[in-house]
Amino acid sequence: MTSPSRAIRADAARNQDAILAAAMEVFRDLGADAPLDEIPRRAGVGRATLYRRFPTREHLFAAILRSQVDALVEAAEIRMAAADPWQALLEWTSAYEDIGAQYRGMNTRIGTALLEDGSPIGELCTPMKTAFDVLFRRAQELARVRLDISSADVLAIISALPRDPDTGRARSTHLTVVLDGLRPATEAAAPNG
Structure with a gap:
């Protein structure tokens, strides 16, 4: 059985991967100055998750x-x-x-x-x-x-x-x-x- 901490870490890793994939897509589509709010929307995560992982x-x-x-x-x-x-x-x-x-x-x-x-x-x-x-x-x-x-x-x-x-x-x-x-x-x- 998977421990709760492992499940959280796996979930966090999935969120991070989703954020990075969405960021690459957003920056490719809209350029390096694209609004950051578009990234968590496309990644399917909350804004707090984005800023917790990537503060700037x-x-x-x-x-x-x-x-x-x-x-x-x-x-x-x-x-x-x-x-x-x-x-x-x-x-x-x-x-x-x-x-x-x-x-x-x-x-x-x-x-x-x-x-x-x-x-x-x-x-x-x-x-x-x-x-x-x-x-x-x-x-x-x-x-x-x-x-x-x-x-x-x-x-x-x-x-x-x-x-x-x-x-x-x-x-x-x-x-x-x-x-x-x-x-x-x-x-x-x-x-x-």
Whole structure:
């Protein structure tokens, strides 16, 4: 027979799963600034259950993003020994873009949180920032990436780029300009005389 405490924990786990599933749906449908009251309605739980589990929007985002952040850490670690550190950097930034693009407005929130280590998202992203920093420093060392910019600056800039309203991704021309700006300009062609 199941003890009452186990039944409560199982029920709480089901509620949490329902809240997270509903939150992902709401943020996908309505964007990162969606009204939080819509989440418990779709999850079939009370508002108190939502706020007991996730006291702020940031706590909810951190729970939603946990697996994606873990995937970004792994993606950076896999690419740390890549033969082409520049290509590794480009591939990682593309994966970073994919995660932020899942929910309209999420990129901006992630970019802001990356600069605030005390926020729930900032704390969640610390291992990702560390892994990306190693990847970025390797590109600085081996792929002639500029030394006057930090990996945190790059993440903040990418997160702040204008987004395509349909895909949520940074417009390719804007992202290309940012990434191209990480490398020294090629020497200008000699003027024709």
